[in-house]
Amino acid sequence: MAEPEDRDLPTRERILAAAERLFARRGFSGTSIRDITDAVGIKPPALYNHFPNKEDLYAEVLAASLRPLIELIDAAADAADGAPNIEGADQIVGRGMDLLREHPHGPALLMLEGITGADHLARIARDWIRPLIERGVSVLKENDASGRWSEDVYPNVIWMWFCSAFGHVALSALYAEVFDEDGLADSPFARHRDFMAAVATASFEPKR
Amino acid sequence: MAEPEDRDLPTRERILAAAERLFARRGFSGTSIRDITDAVGIKPPALYNHFPNKEDLYAEVLAASLRPLIELIDAAADAADGAPNIEGADQIVGRGMDLLREHPHGPALLMLEGITGADHLARIARDWIRPLIERGVSVLKENDASGRWSEDVYPNVIWMWFCSAFGHVALSALYAEVFDEDGLADSPFARHRDFMAAVATASFEPKR
Amino acid sequence: MAEPEDRDLPTRERILAAAERLFARRGFSGTSIRDITDAVGIKPPALYNHFPNKEDLYAEVLAASLRPLIELIDAAADAADGAPNIEGADQIVGRGMDLLREHPHGPALLMLEGITGADHLARIARDWIRPLIERGVSVLKENDASGRWSEDVYPNVIWMWFCSAFGHVALSALYAEVFDEDGLADSPFARHRDFMAAVATASFEPKR
Amino acid sequence: MAEPEDRDLPTRERILAAAERLFARRGFSGTSIRDITDAVGIKPPALYNHFPNKEDLYAEVLAASLRPLIELIDAAADAADGAPNIEGADQIVGRGMDLLREHPHGPALLMLEGITGADHLARIARDWIRPLIERGVSVLKENDASGRWSEDVYPNVIWMWFCSAFGHVALSALYAEVFDEDGLADSPFARHRDFMAAVATASFEPKR
DNA sequence: GATGAATGAGGATTCATTCAT
DNA sequence: AATGAATGAATCCTCATTCAT
Structure with missing residues (x-):
């Protein structure tokens, strides 16, 4: 809890990191300013030298947490843009999930919102x-040759x-309780990612 | 907002209904006892004649909200148990979603948790x-003849x-903002349910 | 300070009394909720069972403090309405001041505002x-026969x-420091009131 | 609001000017250090290079604000010292008010205190x-020949x-709201000053 | 002189809860 | 079964002030 949240970084960054983690785990109203400052190792008033209030801190956390996701997903879509039909689907799904895995707080914050x-x-x-x-829709329009789906x-x-x-x-917290393993750990994550990619493949397999 | 939450029902039931709706929309810490009692039309102390504290009320809401979902899904699975291969998959998915739609607070509470x-x-x-x-796994074991998936x-x-x-x-709140229509309304919901059922069908289509 | 502020009265009235005294002496921002509740003998949250917030409490104090002043002055003016010329002026002034003296917080609150x-x-x-x-102007119009003043x-x-x-x-606090006597005590007050009444008389003495 | 408070003056003077205006308008506890430094265009810690703390700044503002008033009134009294009876009263009153008008924060600060x-x-x-x-009393003793007042x-x-x-x-803020005109503007101020001078004249008119 | 960062004390207010009625 | 009044603990946030830079 009181991990000093990367002691070298400037306070502002440490606040953002702690806030992201806590907001993602406990939601906005479940996280107090004191929770955050305790995690950073400062006193509550010090936070207000860096952010004007809890709401604005949250908005900044939200943006900072979602921006890389969207950018990376966007880049992945770019890469897959010219790719051929079926292979593209599973690759996009697989890459997308890998990216989410690296920034797991974004999905949590987004779903809570x-x-x-x-x-x-x-x-x-x-x-x-x-x-x-x-x-995603435009990628599908260009690449779906399965004949299974209307636009x-x-x-x-x-x-x-x-x-x-x-x-x-x-x-992932629920997954861990249900399956007794961390859904973001290498092996379980790979299994799920590959399964989803396979469903994607099946979904865009040309209809017989 | 201040809908008296089914004036005829006994107070206890009205509290449960209001609490379910509010907990699902704002989470546990985002919902105050006063929010709930305001929705019911009573004063906060009256709630304590029916529930010992907020935690226990929440636990009861959670159970009451999830129980019908599981029971109904269970029943749907029973019905599909003897069903033939492919048709079963899409029917289970379709029925399951219809059931969720009738109790939409359950999924929200469950995902927040x-x-x-x-x-x-x-x-x-x-x-x-x-x-x-x-x-679900046992149903799959009995019915999946697609040859696509390992157990x-x-x-x-x-x-x-x-x-x-x-x-x-x-x-559904996010869906509404993204697509400018209520994802639980008849037509959008049917479209999504049918699409998901179709993916299920494709997933269990026997491999060529 | 911690005078229990009329222990018999209902809490709401005791809060109003304490708040009036404190707001008049220290101003709005110089008076804390805790100051008020300490004077009443309750804890700060209890105040919020009677008033929604400090601002509204202040507004109510202000109204409650000014209303009797205006009403009484109004009544005094009524009484003097038919009175003959000069005698009226000094009597209104004298009565008005007697009334203010009985509700000394009103003038303080009003002047602070x-x-x-x-x-x-x-x-x-x-x-x-x-x-x-x-x-006051209409009383003057009807009664001023001095010929000294234009309308x-x-x-x-x-x-x-x-x-x-x-x-x-x-x-009165300043008066006390300057003159080493309480300006609202019987004798100094009477002296000042009578002096002001005499000035009123002089002001409306028919011009030679 | 954020007028840089006379950019050319040394910081210390600008702080005094801003503080005088703000203390006069909002009182001591209604004015924060940040309010003052914002008005000056510096950050709060900079203020402490010029004044040891808020209390001392306030005391200095108070003295600086009252000193010219007293000095000028004193000078006015000197000038009127040898003046003949009746004419003197109205002139002192008129001059005194003109002086107050030029330093309107002094009266506000004094009355708040x-x-x-x-x-x-x-x-x-x-x-x-x-x-x-x-x-004032000594001036009266020497000059009052009206026979109206005991010493x-x-x-x-x-x-x-x-x-x-x-x-x-x-x-003046209250005056503005009541009469829909700025009580310190030329014409309304002159009217009031002259009226007060006239009352002074009437008060010291030799008794018939 | 000025400032960014920090903090102890205190600000108003909310909250879950209790209890006498 | 319901409520008005009360409260300890906690909420977010402001304040005057300090200190290293």
């Missing part, structure tokens, strides 16, 4: 999720993968 | 999720469907 | 002071008396 | 107000004029 539908939801949806979906379910395709992938990462 | 990994998580995992997974990914199959289905229902 | 020009000033001016001035200085007449009378009562 | 009776009151009373009163009400005379004159200037 998505469920509780708090104040930031509209902005998140507009700025992060909608572009992500649109990006108007492409958003559902992306949405389902979004729920599955973000859900797996965000729900 | 699953993310924040709070005190109830171990019990929930043991009592509700593990049996659900095991039930040790069956848990991943169920887990992925769990994330997708519970995620879609729990994240 | 009037100086700091805080949020309530506009409302106070409109609801309390303007009617008071207008009332357009009547507001200045009232304003000057307002400053003098409210000032004397509000500034 | 006089009402709240804070720590500085005794010193202020002794050092500033008492000499002022005594000076023991002379202090009341001065006190009443003090309340009226300081009150009018300090309460």
